[in-house]
Amino acid sequence: MRMRRAVSALLSVYVSVPVILYLFPWILGQLIYAHLVRFPFFVDLSQPEDLLNHTHNFYLDTEEGVSVGVWHTLPAGQWEEAAEKSAEWYQRTLGHGQPVIIYLHGNLGTRAINHRVQLVKILSAAGYHVFSLDYRGFGDSSGEPSEAGLTRDAVSLYHWVKSHSGVSLVCLWGHSLGTGSVHLLQAKLSSSRSAVDALILEAPYTRIGDVVVNHPLSKVRPSLLWNALERNNIVFANDENLKTLSSPLLILHAEDDYMVPHHMGLKVQPPQSALPTPFSWWMSLPRCRSTISFSLCSFMKSHSRPRENDTPAFRWR
DSSP: OHHHHHHHHHHHHHHHHHHHHHHSHHHHHHHHHOTTOOOSTTOOTTOGGGTOSSEEEEEEEEETTEEEEEEEEOOGGGTTTTTTOOHHHHHHHGGGSOOEEEEEOOSSSOTTSHHHHHHHHHHHHTTOEEEEEOOTTSTTOOSOOOHHHHHHHHHHHHHHHHHHSTTOOEEEEEETHHHHHHHHHHHHHHHTTOOOSEEEEESOOSOHHHHHHTSGGGSSOHHHHHHHHHHTTOOOOHHHHGGGOOSOEEEEEETTOSSSOHHHHHHTSOOGGGSSSOOEEEEEESSTTTTHHHHHHHHHHHTOOBOGGGOBSSOOO
């Protein structure tokens, strides 16, 4: 009898979850962004030196009433120079020729989560400036998250970096949810006949709805969840935005990724036959970030673009 009741209760939950999310679509938005889970706790985001060396925190106004928190981490080779330097000094270093990566993280938590900090350390050690952004509503950033809002934050940071970085190569790195913002940003730039120097997508998906309905609790009436997403204007259509791609692309996807299945990453890879030259790389990782340094460095070396007087955007060492 107890077993029957337990099974009945589980079935009730299994069936009711999609219905609840359909009736109250705002709940689904909260679950997708998970921005209210401000993990790690008890971290002062305005003091990045507690977690990262040679890193400066600043706030960028992306629209009226919205200010987002950003960390700027220097290439590791500049750590001695960076001691007690001003915000203006950090800005000036962008014009020294080293490549820049703008990192757009996934859902849940802040730019201080350990795996994000560890990635920044790897990129910094490889000689890159790294900008880590907390979208609106995340961390110490004001506002509420939305698809349009996250994209606006990314666009604003991209233009800010470009205005200070001279001819340095600027690459967008999106992870999971952040791959949607990367695609939307590059689509906006493509429409204005501009292009990002390079894109890196880590664990990309086709559409955010495909990730949602892949969850075990979404197997009953997935159409209800698609409807709730559309009512919330949460689409992140990577498969559609891919059609405007005009930049070199590297895709990284772990084979053991259960949140965003490996096969979704395969679907967002552009067909090579449609490209004038091969510039799309696919790296399948046995485990998350197991060979990330090699993948990144090989890709950036291959697609560094010649600048004025045939001077490369950065020197390979």
